[in-house]
Amino acid sequence: MACRSKKELKMFVEEAKKCAAFGKVADYIPALGKANPNDLSIAIHYPDGECVSAGDIDRKITLQSISKVISLALVLMERETDEVFGKVGMEPTGDPFNSIAKLETMAPAKPLNPMINAGALVVTHLIQGSNVEDRFQRLLSFVKELANNPDICIDEEVAKSEFDTSQLNRALCYFLKQHRVIDEDVEELMDLYTKQCAIEMNCLELARVGMIFAMNGRDPDSGKQLIPEHIARICKTFMVTCGMYNASGEFAIKIGIPAKSGVSGGIMGAVPQKFGIGIFGPALDEKGNSIAGIKLLELLSETYQLSMF
Numbered sequence: 001m002a003c004r005s006k007k008e009l010k011m012f013v014e015e016a017k018k019c020a021a022f023g024k025v026a027d028y029i030p031a032l033g034k035a036n037p038n039d040l041s042i043a044i045h046y047p048d049g050e051c052v053s054a055g056d057i058d059r060k061i062t063l064q065s066i067s068k069v070i071s072l073a074l075v076l077m078e079r080e081t082d083e084v085f086g087k088v089g090m091e092p093t094g095d096p097f098n099s100i101a102k103l104e105t106m107a108p109a110k111p112l113n114p115m116i117n118a119g120a121l122v123v124t125h126l127i128q129g130s131n132v133e134d135r136f137q138r139l140l141s142f143v144k145e146l147a148n149n150p151d152i153c154i155d156e157e158v159a160k161s162e163f164d165t166s167q168l169n170r171a172l173c174y175f176l177k178q179h180r181v182i183d184e185d186v187e188e189l190m191d192l193y194t195k196q197c198a199i200e201m202n203c204l205e206l207a208r209v210g211m212i213f214a215m216n217g218r219d220p221d222s223g224k225q226l227i228p229e230h231i232a233r234i235c236k237t238f239m240v241t242c243g244m245y246n247a248s249g250e251f252a253i254k255i256g257i258p259a260k261s262g263v264s265g266g267i268m269g270a271v272p273q274k275f276g277i278g279i280f281g282p283a284l285d286e287k288g289n290s291i292a293g294i295k296l297l298e299l300l301s302e303t304y305q306l307s308m309f
């Protein structure tokens with residue numbers, strides 16, 4: 001059983017929206033600060049092609065940290081699993097997504113997982129290609145395929161805004177370079193990473209990407225295996241253990257589905273073998289997750305017993 005009623009979804013959105021007042025839009029990337037904290041939209045994409053949605057579903061969001069799952073899938077498709085996990089770990093941190101603390105206490109200085117910024121920067125570093133543009137286009141083509149939209153592009157303003165202000169991520173890169181985890185020019189890596197984070201889509205497309213992960217990498221429309229099954233499984237496992245930053249444990253208990261959030265207020269959910277979810281609600285809680293988006297998932301999970309545990 002799952003929600004197929006637009007009317008019911010709309011009711012959930014109205015209920016969850018009440019929480020938005022307790023959250024705050026991220027503004028450490030200045031361009032994200034322009035978002036309306038009261039926005040909330042959701043789409044659910046089923047493998048039979050049906051899509052149910054509510055809220056302002058035409059609004060586009062930048063993927064931000066949600067892109068970390070996609071770049072990880074791509075890199076695992078391009079390289080040996082051992083090579084990737086030789087440079088980035090598989091363990092949750094319990095720290096905020098942009099924390100540098102654990103890097104310094106780990107020996108070797110390998111980021112704990114690919115869902116925190118340090119780990120995601122390593123993964124982005126591993127995207128293959130002859131230059132930044134070539135590597136970005138490779139990632140973008142993959143995103144277009146997953147979302148089934150050849151027109152997906154980036155929000156240039158958000159990309160530039162993050163590139164111009166992201167000194168903490170630069171610090172992570174320099175630390176990683178000093179310890180030989182990465183070996184490329186930091187400005188080039190930042191260029192690629194900020195473009196990756198600024199890829200934008202609406203919540204219908206986000207739900208479709210979630211559905212591909214839910215279906216173990218298989219596109220039910222074309223029958224094509226867009227992501228090998230074992231890689232989709234690795235990605236979903238990271239979504240459960242680290243996808244909601246240092247709120248992942250509580251999220252697993254209360255909601256119990258693989259999900260990944262981003263500071264733009266997006267959440268991508270993948271309910272195994274059932275459907276994908278795309279949410280946009282820019283008001284964030286103190287851990288950086290969409291406050292109304294989490295409430296919305298709580299309502300859905302309780303009503304339809306979505307927890308996989």
Ligand SMILES: NC(=O)CC[C@H](N)C(=O)O
Nearest residue numbers: 064065097117197262263
């Ligand atoms: N949590 C996030 O969405 C972080 C992504 C953002 N681009 C950053 O690196 O800070």
